[in-house]
Amino acid sequence: MAISKVLEYAHIDELSLDPENPRIGRAKRKERLGQNELLRVMAAWTLDELVDSFISAGGFWTQDALMVVREKTDIGDVQTVVEGNRRLAALKLMLKAVRGEIDPPRWLKDRLQGTDLDEHNELFTAVPFLVADSRDDIAAYLGFRHVTGIKEWPPAEKAEFITGLIEEHQLSYREVAKQIGSRTDSVRLNYVAFKILLQLEATLDQDEWAEVEDKFSVLFLSLRSQGVREFLGLDLNAPPAGRHDPIPDQKKEDLTRFVNWLFGTKDKKPLVRDSRQVDRFGEMLAEPRAVAYLKDTAEPQFDIAYQLTKGSTDLVIDPLREARRHITLALSGLGDRSEAEDVRTEAWPVIEGGLQLALATKGDNLVNARDLLNAA
Incomplete structure (x- = not known):
């Protein structure tokens, strides 16, 4: 069956939020949050536009049907929504407010005021969904919708999804690119960047790691530079690392330096203050004099380090243009x-x-x- 083409309907209480949803973040997924905790996390997302849509439309658009897998868990058989958690979270939040189970946030209270919604409304009692045989059957759809499509996940979550396709489904870079509608080089770079993020997880404390995860796009951009790859001993042409770390053991000390320069520490601000400086940062790491300066100076300055690079002609070109x-x-x-x-x-x-x-x-x-x- 893969994904059924026949719509089914259920009461909102019969549908569960997904504790494996990439959007909640890797740290939260490790906690295996219950339904109430998941809803609290998702309530912080931007849900007002969905509530507006539900109220103005007077119901749930069938073309936006949720995608569900039926799973056995410690609490019994559940219908887990794998695609559509924002929609489900908005509905659950609305229903709790209507039932008086929560003191709704101001934005939600304002929207519900003046409506005739009650807990027996079809919006809550007949939510449309499609059933998939497994999570794997929804993977291709999720890849298109959230990695390259209309409702993108944050960069780290996209990279994690790509990593799952490569390592759990044994797909090649090219096969993943074809499945999600992306380019092979972008898929490769996302995979390698996420593997580096996992490698850092073993050496950084939670706050430092979260900082890198939040700025994952900066890490991704930096790996485009040949100077960065050589500094870290990274071979992008190598096959997927699998269980192995992409940065070799002899370069782990340099990896720590690289992360400190790029993202800063608790005590020091990052050397790279703007994503527009990432390319210049790569040029620095390709120049031994600049690298020596960065390593030997307690508080190195970006401009000084860049002046030591061989290719820094724009230090002359920019003033000439001005x-x-x-x-x-x-x-x-x-x-x-x-x-x-x-x-x-x-x-x-x-x-x-x-x-x-x-x-x-x-x-x-x-x-x-x-x-x-x-x-x-």
Whole structure:
């Protein structure tokens, strides 16, 4: 059957939130939260738009039917919603409010005020769902919807889902990319980044690890740099690591440094303060002089480290572009002002600087430029 094409209906109390939902985060999933705890976690999500939709539509759209697996658990047979937990959480929160079981948050109280909803409303008693034989049967749909599709999970959750397809379902990078509608290189990078996150779990305390997980996209972006990969001894062309750590033992000390520079510690702010600096950070790690500076300095500065890299030409290019913009602006307003003494006083240092720059960059026909300037 895989996923049934026949809609079924159930009372909301007969449907369970999924304790394995990637959106609740890896730490919460380890706790194996009960239904009430899960609802408290999910109540912090953005559910107001769903409540608005349910109230305005007067019911549950059948085209948004939940996807359910029937499972045996310690508390008996349950119908677990694998796809649609936000919708289910919104409904459960609404029903608890209608029954008077909770003091609803202000946003929910305002929305329920003036409605005629009660616990016998069809919205709560006839929730549409489709049954799947197993979680695996829903995997492809989840990959498209939440990894590359219309309601994306956060970056770390997407990467974890991809890792599950590779390690639990034994799919290749190419097969995963085809299944979720992504590119092979993106799948590979997500997998490797998540394996590094798991590797860090053994060495970082919970707060530090959570910081890396929250900024997973920065870790992902950094791995695109050849400098970062070489610094960490990472081979992206290697087959999936499986149970092995992607960063070799001889590079674990460098991995700790890398994480501290990229994400900071309890006592120090990160060296990389902005995701736009990630590419430059990779250039630093490819330059031995910059790496030595980073390792040997108690509180290294990003700009100083970058000045030590061989390819940092944009440290010159950016000011040159700014200078060109200002010179263009000055010329546009020069006109009859060119003979003014204060204008001439400010112009000559600019002219001299321009000629010196031309000589320094071996500008053609400027061999005698300095002599000409002196003569002037």
